[in-house]
Amino acid sequence: MDPYTIFADIVAGRAPSSKVYEDDDVLAFMDIRPMTPGHLLVIPKVPARSLAELDPAIGGKLFQVAQRLAAALRESEVRCDGVNLFLADGVTAGQEVFHVH
Template sequence: MTVFTEIIEGRAPASKVYEDDDVLAFMDIRPFTPGHLLVIPKTPASSLAELDPVIGGKLFQVGQRLAAAMRASEVGCDGVNFFLADGVAAGQEVFHVHLHVIPRTSGDGFGLRGRPTHPRRPDLDYLAGSIRGALERQS
């Protein structure tokens, strides 16, 4: 059981913004920027592999609505980032899938810190083929 399960069950506090039968959105208690929200499925899934694809789509649909609401609210952001960490190596800390909806303004200090690489086309083609093959095996 995670803190998100406790929030869903009403045993832990949360500043809720949106709720329906499938998802819940609430303020992040460790926000990167003011207005930072989390959107979670009500049915626990520790990873994307365990998440019902329909519910996964709904996370992003709700996130899209919340992003528009942020822009129209006192948050008043100029942009929005969506972030979802899947696995320890990706930075996941709570093992209940959650979509971060992060309002952005110029100079807010939040952003990606990595540096893009510059692979050669044959390397890109090779990895694309490997991923395509894995997709075909899933069918």
């Protein structure tokens, strides 16, 4: 199954996930293959394959949620000293999963 379909299934509740945040527009969950402790994915619930397809208001909300989760990670038992926010948009930028995250 491709990752785009998996994201849709996670949003719909048809696939298991370790959710850490959810509202009407945004979902955040633990990555199943984390690069580092605390690796989260923050995604819009409405499908968007690229930034060009993403509603700017939802894009802003994604960043706000990411900021709150970064602060929570710093205060959690993970106690990270730094946080990366990464978004690859397009093949040339390194995007492999064609759903904004």
